[in-house]
Amino acid sequence: MKTTLTVNGRSHQVEHDARRTLLDTIRDDLGLPGTKKGCDHGQCGACTILLNGERVNSCLCLTAMHDGDDITTIEGIGSPDRLSALQKAFVEKDGYQCGYCTPGQIMSATAMLREVSEGAPSYVSGDLDGAALTDAEMAERMSGNLCRCSAYPLIREAILMASEAET
Amino acid sequence: MRPIDYRRASSFDDAAAGQIIAGGTNLLDLMKIEVMTPDTVVDITRLDGLSTIEAEDDGLRIGALVTNTMLANDARVRAGWPLLSRAILAGASAQIRNKATTGGNLLQRTRCPYFYDTSQACNKRSPGEGCAARGGAGRMLALFGTSDQCLAAHPSDMAVALAALQAEVEIRGAEGRRRRVPIHDFYRGPGDRPDIETVLDRGDLITAVVLPRPLEGARQTYRKVRDRASYAFALVSVAGSVTMDGETMSDVSLAYGSVAPHPWMDHDVVAMLEGERPSDALFQRAADRLVPDSAPHPDTDYKRTLLRRTFIATLRQLTGLGDATGTDIARTHG
Numbered sequence: 001m002k003t004t005l006t007v008n009g010r011s012h013q014v015e016h017d018a019r020r021t022l023l024d025t026i027r028d029d030l031g032l033p034g035t036k037k038g039c040d041h042g043q044c045g046a047c048t049i050l051l052n053g054e055r056v057n058s059c060l061c062l063t064a065m066h067d068g069d070d071i072t073t074i075e076g077i078g079s080p081d082r083l084s085a086l087q088k089a090f091v092e093k094d095g096y097q098c099g100y101c102t103p104g105q106i107m108s109a110t111a112m113l114r115e116v117s118e119g120a121p122s123y124v125s126g127d128l129d130g131a132a133l134t135d136a137e138m139a140e141r142m143s144g145n146l147c148r149c150s151a152y153p154l155i156r157e158a159i160l161m162a163s164e165a166e167t
Numbered sequence: 168m169r170p171i172d173y174r175r176a177s178s179f180d181d182a183a184a185g186q187i188i189a190g191g192t193n194l195l196d197l198m199k200i201e202v203m204t205p206d207t208v209v210d211i212t213r214l215d216g217l218s219t220i221e222a223e224d225d226g227l228r229i230g231a232l233v234t235n236t237m238l239a240n241d242a243r244v245r246a247g248w249p250l251l252s253r254a255i256l257a258g259a260s261a262q263i264r265n266k267a268t269t270g271g272n273l274l275q276r277t278r279c280p281y282f283y284d285t286s287q288a289c290n291k292r293s294p295g296e297g298c299a300a301r302g303g304a305g306r307m308l309a310l311f312g313t314s315d316q317c318l319a320a321h322p323s324d325m326a327v328a329l330a331a332l333q334a335e336v337e338i339r340g341a342e343g344r345r346r347r348v349p350i351h352d353f354y355r356g357p358g359d360r361p362d363i364e365t366v367l368d369r370g371d372l373i374t375a376v377v378l379p380r381p382l383e384g385a386r387q388t389y390r391k392v393r394d395r396a397s398y399a400f401a402l403v404s405v406a407g408s409v410t411m412d413g414e415t416m417s418d419v420s421l422a423y424g425s426v427a428p429h430p431w432m433d434h435d436v437v438a439m440l441e442g443e444r445p446s447d448a449l450f451q452r453a454a455d456r457l458v459p460d461s462a463p464h465p466d467t468d469y470k471r472t473l474l475r476r477t478f479i480a481t482l483r484q485l486t487g488l489g490d491a492t493g494t495d496i497a498r499t500h501g
Binding site: 001017018019021040041042045048051054055056057060061062064065108111112115120121122123128129139140141143144145 | 168170171172173175188191192195196199208210212236239240245249252253256257259260261262263265266396397398
């Protein structure tokens with residue numbers, strides 16, 4: 001079957017089996033390997049992309065269901081000579097060890113900072129009107145992204161640095 | 168994953184043509200490990216009229232395709248039914264909540280490890296095969312409402328809040344007629360067919376969940392206890408709504424999660440609390456009524472103590488008595 005996707009601003013038509021996930025389409029058909037396959041079951045967050053602006057696990061999306069949708073991957077938010085604020089902060093704060101989860105962490109944090117700025121509450125927010133970006137808020141809001149190296153303190157430092165750079 | 172036919176529904180009638188898929192966060196996962204093996208999946212995400220939250224009388228009609236994120240963030244829900252926002256935000260991860268739908272959340276399957284492991288016997292997956300959980304490891308299993316055939320618990324947080332809020336499920340039948348079923352009556356116990364989990368008939372489609380008008384001045388909370396502080400299923404949860412009428416409790420509504428094959432409710436416990444002054448002695452007596460004398464599986468015996476403490480802590484919190492010592496729930500992590 002055929003599906004048309006806009007990925008990082010470019011339109012692509014892909015031909016695929018009905019079982020294909022967006023993760024496999026992005027990596028194998030479109031040749032964008034920045035999005036990582038970790039668990040392939042929505043538990044680790046390594047495959048996080050922005051789907052019509054919202055963060056989702058691309059391993060849990062059937063490509064066939066996303067005809068006409070707009071996708072942003074790690075390759076779409078910056079380049080080696082023009083890093084996004086979050087990419088720059090992860091480098092600066094050493095927000096990783098092996099680096100495998102990093103694209104998912106950065107895509108997830110990109111959406112998370114916008115959610116916080118829009119006043120979206122989290123489970124640990126004192127009231128439901130939104131909250132400041134404390135360590136507890138970041139840990140809760142990023143809990144869908146695992147880091148087996150456990151670089152969490154530095155990941156949070158990097159996210160905080162990027163949020164301050166943006167405001 | 169086994170080969171599938173993919174169809175995109177263009178009308179409600181098309182939804183009867185196979186296994187419905189919407190958010191896919193649970194179904195696709197189960198298809199990958201071949202616990203669910205539909206021949207045809209029918210994508211309903213482009214059907215009109217299922218993705219909005221609309222005022223209805225003084226309540227809300229929540230379309231079946233409304234995402235968990237959209238529902239938890241809705242300003243009306245945050246103000247009038249904060250219990251629902253809290254329960255949704257207690258579940259899954261931000262990525263999953265962006266995709267998971269209201270209808271799909273109600274229909275999510277148990278996380279019993281034997282249901283997930285196709286090399287093990289499971290009556291829910293293959294009726295008549297047996298239940299490997301019975302003699303196996305079972306700390307996530309249910310306390311109430313089990314049968315000889317199945318000991319599994321329903322994992323939803325959202326459905327527990329909806330039960331405490333007396334919500335109704337709107338269902339469109341194959342013939343086009345719509346009916347509404349209280350959440351409490353929507354699920355059926357496992358009995359001798361644990362594979363049949365709800366009252367949905369063939370061709371039925373969940374179109375909405377309907378919340379009744381909010382109770383003025385009600386205090387609400389969702390208290391969830393789990394193995395880690397975030398992104399984990401509940402071991403026990405309690406959804407509660409209480410209105411303080413002077414010094415006594417009124418409009419008490421309580422539902423309990425991860426302790427039964429569906430959100431658990433106990434009307435005798437509510438009757439003990441309604442119209443009474445809150446006190447530790449009363450809460451202890453109500454807990455005696457709520458908690459069963461024994462667990463259906465030795466590994467869930469701990470849930471009797473956990474449910475008791477979580478129940479009392481929830482009532483203390485709702486009635487202003489404060490958290491009881493030793494029952495605090497960690498809400499932050501490092």
